[in-house]
Amino acid sequence: MEKFPIRILIADDEKNIRELLRDELAAFVISVAAVESGPLALAELDRTEYDVFLLDLTMPEMDGITVLKKLKALEISAEVIILTANATVHTAVEAMKIGAYDYLMKPFKIAELMPIIEKAYEKKKLRAENLLLKTQVKKQAEIPRLIAESRAMRDVLERSKKIAQSDFPVLITGESGTGKELIARVIHNASPRADRPYVVINCGALPENMIESELFGYEKGAFTGAQARKPGLLEIAHQGTLFLDEIGDMALPLQVKLLRVIETGTFYRLGGTREQQISVRVISATNKQLKAEIAGGSFREDLYYRISALTVHLPPLRDRRDDIALITEHFRCSIPAFKQKRFSSEALKLLTEYSWPGNVRELQSVVHHVLLLSRNDLIAPADLPYELGERPASTGSRLEDREREHILRVLSQTGNDRNKAADILGVHPRTLMRKLAGYGMGK
Ligand SMILES: Nc1ncnc2c1ncn2[C@@H]1O[C@H](COP(=O)(O)OP(=O)(O)OP(=O)(O)O)[C@@H](O)[C@H]1O
Ligand SMILES: [Mg+2]
Numbered sequence: 001m002e003k004f005p006i007r008i009l010i011a012d013d014e015k016n017i018r019e020l021l022r023d024e025l026a027a028f029v030i031s032v033a034a035v036e037s038g039p040l041a042l043a044e045l046d047r048t049e050y051d052v053f054l055l056d057l058t059m060p061e062m063d064g065i066t067v068l069k070k071l072k073a074l075e076i077s078a079e080v081i082i083l084t085a086n087a088t089v090h091t092a093v094e095a096m097k098i099g100a101y102d103y104l105m106k107p108f109k110i111a112e113l114m115p116i117i118e119k120a121y122e123k124k125k126l127r128a129e130n131l132l133l134k135t136q137v138k139k140q141a142e143i144p145r146l147i148a149e150s151r152a153m154r155d156v157l158e159r160s161k162k163i164a165q166s167d168f169p170v171l172i173t174g175e176s177g178t179g180k181e182l183i184a185r186v187i188h189n190a191s192p193r194a195d196r197p198y199v200v201i202n203c204g205a206l207p208e209n210m211i212e213s214e215l216f217g218y219e220k221g222a223f224t225g226a227q228a229r230k231p232g233l234l235e236i237a238h239q240g241t242l243f244l245d246e247i248g249d250m251a252l253p254l255q256v257k258l259l260r261v262i263e264t265g266t267f268y269r270l271g272g273t274r275e276q277q278i279s280v281r282v283i284s285a286t287n288k289q290l291k292a293e294i295a296g297g298s299f300r301e302d303l304y305y306r307i308s309a310l311t312v313h314l315p316p317l318r319d320r321r322d323d324i325a326l327i328t329e330h331f332r333c334s335i336p337a338f339k340q341k342r343f344s345s346e347a348l349k350l351l352t353e354y355s356w357p358g359n360v361r362e363l364q365s366v367v368h369h370v371l372l373l374s375r376n377d378l379i380a381p382a383d384l385p386y387e388l389g390e391r392p393a394s395t396g397s398r399l400e401d402r403e404r405e406h407i408l409r410v411l412s413q414t415g416n417d418r419n420k421a422a423d424i425l426g427v428h429p430r431t432l433m434r435k436l437a438g439y440g441m442g443k
Contacts, residue, residue, distance in 0.1 A: 003030045005239060005279045006121045007049065010034040011041035011067070012056040012083065017106070021054070024110045029117075030265070031277035038062030042070055047219075048274055049235060050078040052120050054113075055100075057084035057091055065091065068098050077128065079120035081113075129195055146182050147327045150320035156183070160312055164190035169262065169307045171247075172285040174314030177361030180285040181245060183312060188241040193281055196240030199233050204249030212254055213270055222271025234267060234278055242280045247307065248288030248299060259303045282307060317356040317363065324352045327360060331367040338371040343379045346405065350381050354388045378412075380405045407435060 006029040012018040013036050022034040033050075035041050038059055045053065053071070057064035068080060082095045082103035092103045101120040104113060148157045163170055164187045172180045181200075188198045203211060213223075217232025234242065244250075250258070261267045262282055266275050284307045293299035317324065325348050332338050343351070356362055366385060374383040381389065382405050389401070407425065414420040418436075422429040 004028060004118065004121070005030050006051045006117065007031040007277060008033070008052045008054060008117065009041060009044055009050045009078065010054045011036070011038060011059070012054075013037060013059040013061075014056070017056075025113075025117075028110075028114060030279065033274075038064070038067035038070075041067060042074070044274075045071065045076045045078060046074060047229065048276065049231070049238070051124050052117050053078040053080045054117075055080050055082055057082055057095070065094060065098065068095060068100060072099050077124060079124045081116055081120055083108075145330065146179065146186060147323055147330050149326050150322035152315045152320045153323055156312060156314060157186070160187050161190045163187060163310050163312065165192070166310070167281055168309040169282040169284070170310045170312060171290075171308035172283065172312045172314065173290075174287065175316045175359055176287045177359035178287075178314035178316060179360055180287070180314055181243075183314060184241075184243045184245075184283045184285060187283060187312075188243070188281075191241065191281065193240050197237050198241050198243065199237035200243045200245060201233055202245045203254075204246035208251040208254055211250070212257070215254075216257075216267055216270055217272075218270035219272045222269070226271065229269075232267075232269060232276075234261060234280065235276060237280045238278045240280065242282050244282065244284040244307075246286060247284040248286035248290055248293055252298070252300065255300045255303050259300065259306060262303075262306050284308075317359040318354075321352050324348075324356075324363065327363055328367050331364050332371060335368070335371070341371055341374070341377050341379060344381070346381050346401075347379045347384060350384055350388050376409070378409075380409055382406060382409075404435075404439060407432070408439075411436075 008025055008029055008031065010018055010021055010025075010032065012021070012034070015036070018034045018036065022032050025032045033044065033048075035044055039062055041053070041055070044050075055064050055067060059067075064082060064084070068082075071078075071080065079101040080095075080099070082092060082100045083106060084092065084103065085106040095103060101123060102116050104116060146157070148154055160183055170184075170187060172183055174180050184200075185198065188194060201211065201214060206214065213226075213230075213232075215232050215234055217230050217235060218226045220226060220229050244258075257267075261278075265279060266277055268275060288299075290299050290304050290308075294301045294304055328343060328348065328351055332341065332343070351363070351366075358365075366388070369385070370379055370383050376383070382402050407421070410424050411418070411421045414424065418432055419429050422432040425432065
């Protein structure tokens with residue numbers, strides 16, 4: 001049976017009840033913990049995130065109402081269900097006023113308790129979602145658009161959307177700059193977890209021990225500098241998606257730890273003794289050939305099989321040239337200052353023919369540079385970086401092409417006045433006429 005992704009904490013001073021309840025609930029939900037007093041419960045709730053808190057009203061050290069008040073003061077988000085043996089309507093009502101979700105009188109059956117727990121959990125989820133939604137709305141606007149018109153990219157997009165519906169780990173491969181991060185985001189957005197956190201960790205960017213503390217979080221005093229408890233990104237990603245970028249760069253010891261998290265859905269904070277339970281969907285990306293890394297001993301084979309249940313491969317830009325002009329337009333329009341500029345069809349042709357070793361990222365940088373530096377509104381081949389002119393055997397030499405571009409540009413600037421154009425070009429009008437005739441533009 002699929003367990004509810006609910007994390008429950010029980011506080012009851014009676015050992016029998018506490019343990020019986022814990023063992024029975026364990027069959028239904030992913031995590032249950034039990035403590036014997038109010039202060040212990042508060043410490044626990046402050047340390048770990050719980051969804052539902054089952055609180056006994058009458059406990060010797062600190063009564064339930066006091067616990068409840070402190071809990072609200074600490075802004076702990078777990079929903080509270082009061083358990084009481086001798087509940088007068090009075091105390092139960094008081095508890096509800098302070099903010100308990102519901103109450104239940106002992107003795108009760110698990111069959112009575114579970115529906116209340118589920119409803120309390122739904123309420124907590126809704127509350128968290130509303131909070132998240134406020135921040136997400138802003139974030140949604142920042143998600144860049146993905147251009148995918150070529151056959152190859154339409155296939156990628158279609159596959160990604162299908163994959164989004166399942167919960168299996170996904171590995172995204174492709175050369176640098178092909179759009180792996182963008183596709184990871186597309187998968188999350190199209191998935192049932194779309195409204196939940198999307199947490200990105202770049203495994204290549206940070207030193208190993210920092211990635212570890214970022215991922216797993218730590219308890220106060222776990223190492224020098226750990227002055228306060230910090231939840232890990234794994235916890236923050238609970239119920240959402242964890243995107244492990246550049247996973248091929250992850251150090252081997254960390255690979256072992258990550259494998260354990262993916263296999264069990266549990267981990268410990270650094271310096272922590274409490275097992276944390278999470279449900280995350282893992283998406284990884286790499287521009288490395290992981291099979292070769294495995295052969296070379298720098299990537300674990302078992303981890304590879306775990307993270308690559310599903311795969312998406314992004315083709316290099318040179319294998320989907322149909323997209324180049326559209327992506328160029330997309331990058332041009334993304335900056336208001338460039339709205340009135342245009343790429344000439346000759347320039348677009350060169351962009352389309354170039355090999356783009358740096359893929360879409362390189363295209364983006366070239367487009368922005370060219371638009372920024374060109375003084376004319378019409379971008380000609382001469383405005384493009386040198387490498388782009390070096391295309392494979394084409395009509396005429398590059399020099400001739402550039403000369404042609406230059407002449408035509410001057411001509412258009414003079415409003416087709418050939419004498420004026422020849423003057424600017426420093427040639428005799430007859431020379432200009434000859435050149436134009438050579439371009440098939442003679443009178
Ligand atoms: N199909 C696309 N349409 C529009 N923009 C794109 C497309 N693909 C990539 N981009 C843009 O190109 C840039 C590079 O993409 P991204 O960062 O996703 O590449 P990557 O594959 O993760 O590269 P790396 O392996 O170097 O990390 C980003 O600014 C991204 O928004
Ligand atoms: Mg990337």
